[in-house]
Amino acid sequence: MHPFTNHLPDSVAALGETGLITAIRRWLGDVSPRAPFGIGDDCAVLPAFRGPQLITVDPVIYGRHFDDTVPARAAGAKLLKRNLSDIAAMGGRPVSAVLAITLDARVSLRWLELFYRGLATVARRHHVAVVGGDIAEVAHGVSACLTLLGAATGPRILTRSGARAGDWIYVTGELGGSRSSGHHFRFAPRLAEGAWLARRAEVRAMMDVSDGLAKDLPALTPSGTTAALDESAVPLRGRVGLRAALTDGEDYELLLAVASRADRAALARAWRRRFPKTRLTCIGRFRRTGTPPTAELTLNDYRGYEHFR
Amino acid sequence: MHPFTNHLPDSVAALGETGLITAIRRWLGDVSPRAPFGIGDDCAVLPAFRGPQLITVDPVIYGRHFDDTVPARAAGAKLLKRNLSDIAAMGGRPVSAVLAITLDARVSLRWLELFYRGLATVARRHHVAVVGGDIAEVAHGVSACLTLLGAATGPRILTRSGARAGDWIYVTGELGGSRSSGHHFRFAPRLAEGAWLARRAEVRAMMDVSDGLAKDLPALTPSGTTAALDESAVPLRGRVGLRAALTDGEDYELLLAVASRADRAALARAWRRRFPKTRLTCIGRFRRTGTPPTAELTLNDYRGYEHFR
Numbered sequence: 001m002h003p004f005t006n007h008l009p010d011s012v013a014a015l016g017e018t019g020l021i022t023a024i025r026r027w028l029g030d031v032s033p034r035a036p037f038g039i040g041d042d043c044a045v046l047p048a049f050r051g052p053q054l055i056t057v058d059p060v061i062y063g064r065h066f067d068d069t070v071p072a073r074a075a076g077a078k079l080l081k082r083n084l085s086d087i088a089a090m091g092g093r094p095v096s097a098v099l100a101i102t103l104d105a106r107v108s109l110r111w112l113e114l115f116y117r118g119l120a121t122v123a124r125r126h127h128v129a130v131v132g133g134d135i136a137e138v139a140h141g142v143s144a145c146l147t148l149l150g151a152a153t154g155p156r157i158l159t160r161s162g163a164r165a166g167d168w169i170y171v172t173g174e175l176g177g178s179r180s181s182g183h184h185f186r187f188a189p190r191l192a193e194g195a196w197l198a199r200r201a202e203v204r205a206m207m208d209v210s211d212g213l214a215k216d217l218p219a220l221t222p223s224g225t226t227a228a229l230d231e232s233a234v235p236l237r238g239r240v241g242l243r244a245a246l247t248d249g250e251d252y253e254l255l256l257a258v259a260s261r262a263d264r265a266a267l268a269r270a271w272r273r274r275f276p277k278t279r280l281t282c283i284g285r286f287r288r289t290g291t292p293p294t295a296e297l298t299l300n301d302y303r304g305y306e307h308f309r
Numbered sequence: 310m311h312p313f314t315n316h317l318p319d320s321v322a323a324l325g326e327t328g329l330i331t332a333i334r335r336w337l338g339d340v341s342p343r344a345p346f347g348i349g350d351d352c353a354v355l356p357a358f359r360g361p362q363l364i365t366v367d368p369v370i371y372g373r374h375f376d377d378t379v380p381a382r383a384a385g386a387k388l389l390k391r392n393l394s395d396i397a398a399m400g401g402r403p404v405s406a407v408l409a410i411t412l413d414a415r416v417s418l419r420w421l422e423l424f425y426r427g428l429a430t431v432a433r434r435h436h437v438a439v440v441g442g443d444i445a446e447v448a449h450g451v452s453a454c455l456t457l458l459g460a461a462t463g464p465r466i467l468t469r470s471g472a473r474a475g476d477w478i479y480v481t482g483e484l485g486g487s488r489s490s491g492h493h494f495r496f497a498p499r500l501a502e503g504a505w506l507a508r509r510a511e512v513r514a515m516m517d518v519s520d521g522l523a524k525d526l527p528a529l530t531p532s533g534t535t536a537a538l539d540e541s542a543v544p545l546r547g548r549v550g551l552r553a554a555l556t557d558g559e560d561y562e563l564l565l566a567v568a569s570r571a572d573r574a575a576l577a578r579a580w581r582r583r584f585p586k587t588r589l590t591c592i593g594r595f596r597r598t599g600t601p602p603t604a605e606l607t608l609n610d611y612r613g614y615e616h617f618r
Contacts, residue, residue: 017616036468042398042516043363043459045466054352057407057443057456064445089351098366100454105617134366136373137616140449145409147366147456150352157354159345207351307326307446308414 001072003062003115003142005108012112013105017135023109024133027116031123031130044131046096046149052157053095054150056086061143066185072111073118074185080122082210083148084189085252089208091158091198092150093191097123098132101144105137115144126191153195162205163257165225168264169284173253174237175213176245181238184250194254196274202262212249215304220257222286228296229284249305257286310381312371312424312451314417321421322414326444332418333442336425340432340439353440355405355458361466362404363459365395370452375494381420382427383494389431391519392457393498394561398517400467400507401459402500406432407441410453414446424453435500462504471514472566474534477573478593482562483546484522485554490547493559503563505583511571521558524613529566531595537605538593558614566595 005011012020025032025039032038036045060066060082066075080097087094099119103112123130128148172193178184190208197203209216213234221227236245258267264282271280284296314320321329334341334348341347345354369375369391375384389406396403408428412421432439437457481502487493499517506512518525522543530536545554567576573591580589593605 013617015617020617035470036466041469042395043365043401045399045468046362046364048360049358049362051357053355053358055355055405055407055441055456055458056352057409057441057454059409059411059443059445059454061411061445061447063448086351090354092352096364098364098456100366100368100456102368102370102452103617132364132366134368134454135616136368136370138370138450138452139372141447143411143447145366145368145443145454147364147407147409149364157345159354160350161344307444308322308324308329308412 001111002068003108003111004106006106010108010110011105012103012107012109015109020135024116027113028120028130031120031128033129033131038131039133051152054087054090054092055147056083057145057147058082059143059145062141070185072114076115076118077122078185079144079146080119081187081189083146084126084191085208087148087150088190088194089206089254091153091156091194091206093153093195094126094128094148094150096129096131097146097148099130099144099146100134102136102138103142104140107142154199156198158198158203158206160205160207160219163220163222163286165222165286165288166260167204167257167286168260168282169227169286170256170258170280170282171235171253172278172280174235175209175251175253176240176248177237178248178250183237187252189252190254193275193278197254197256200267202259202267204257204259206254206256209251209253209255210249212247212304214246214299214302215306216255217299220255224289225286226289226298227284228287228298231297233281233283235279235281243302246302247304310420311377312417312420313415315415319417319419320414321412321416321418324418329444333425336422337429337439340429340437342438342440347440348442360461363396363399363401364456365392366454366456367391368452368454371450379494381423385424385427386431387494388453388455389428390496390498392455393435393500394517396457396459397499397503398515398563400462400465400503400515402462402504403435403437403457403459405438405440406455406457408439408453408455409443411445411447412451413449416451463508465507467507467512467515469514469516469528472529472531472595474531474595474597475569476513476566476595477569477591478536478595479565479567479589479591480544480562481587481589483544484518484560484562485549485557486546487557487559492546496561498561499563502584502587506563506565509576511568511576513566513568515563515565518560518562518564519558521556521613523555523608523611524615525564526608529564533598534595535598535607536593537596537607540606542590542592544588544590552611555611556613
């Protein structure tokens, strides 16, 4: 859906900033608590909370993270889901969010309403309160930046560090072709899967795949090791090729390291019972650098998505 | 300072995204904690914390909140200071921040370095940890969005609601001419003043003046009352006129309601002892709507800064 209109009465300029804030609160509905716990004061007040918190920030930008082929509701949903995927990657659960939006005065009210309603639907599903925000006018385009706070779901927060030489490399779902298939806005963030994996002692480290496996996997790879992949094991989305699976990005899948001595058959059985519709695939192993070369694939020839390249 | 360069080796494109993240961590220095407590994982982990938290979000956008006349360091400092002013308005103290930046590939590395170093200087002064962020490439311009978390400094968080009929209206510092004087980027956020005022029982409600008194004061005004201002009392910045003082915006001063029966002389003395260089001015009173009209100024003829108008 095209976000802009040349018909002034249908645009955000017709409502003005104050009217727009009122409308946004209506569109958000019950996911927008009352001030001071929500929109309407200089800050929002978050009730006291036990234990460590998680925080992450990600934007969506017109022309980069969505375009006219993406429904407005899906663009709003994607903004929250990108951040939810980061919370999932730590085994956490989301709690509250703030959202700063920048708009050109020609953005259509209908587009903006659907954007916020799409975001609110995802927020409701995952019990996220949208507690604050900001609106600013820009000369061109539309973009929004969401900061998400979360909490641990169990005794452990899983980070990217913790993998060791010999550990197995697993990935959820399928990789590649995210743009062409629409997966980049239709994906469901792996919150339940992340929380479940964080409770499995054999899982040592985790992250989400957002820039493509080739770019992201090095962050999970322990120093002194090389990620040796089994080319034929990489789960492909639809008919994409290996290069697409390694470099396209926007997969929003979980990538994890499983202890070398783990009972992998037991892990596979438990996973299938809990998540029968989602694949969990072993795609390789962290080998000590300098061990004799094998037929396995390494990622030196591939690059994931990188800005400014 | 102009943020862009046509000389590729001096631009962010020369460094690429990964190199840029490394450089940003270096520029931030000791205000950037190590992962998982800072930049480098899917989320940052915030240590457990007692009591309620404050959260606010504000951007700076090239061409709107800063331009070529604003030094790069001052633009970065302004991004954090705008958010600090919101924390000050609740009587809070800042704790940690995340920062999402969008850059056109022609942004100069030198400009970006100074932007982050300017921000880091303010963060250091106020003990703010920059714990996470995001970088995204855009076709044109440069903007950054900062989310700031804070905490109470004492037993009370001051909100915008709480003023009653008869309460006195006070403002810190001076109003108006923020753009022309450079105050919009040179201001010092009123954190010490806000924390001090939150401990004074006679202060009933507080907010910051960011869009101009005419637009902001209604948010502090109790229902059934009108803000009656003493025209001659409004503290003017330099030689600005009354209209500028009421409507220019970007004042980043504190606006507060003081209980009608307060010992105002005692308040004034205590303020002067603690903040001898900063004015605290009584500019009017909340009068019950329908009381006989006086010679006092009301704000119906003035408007503050409003986007999309």
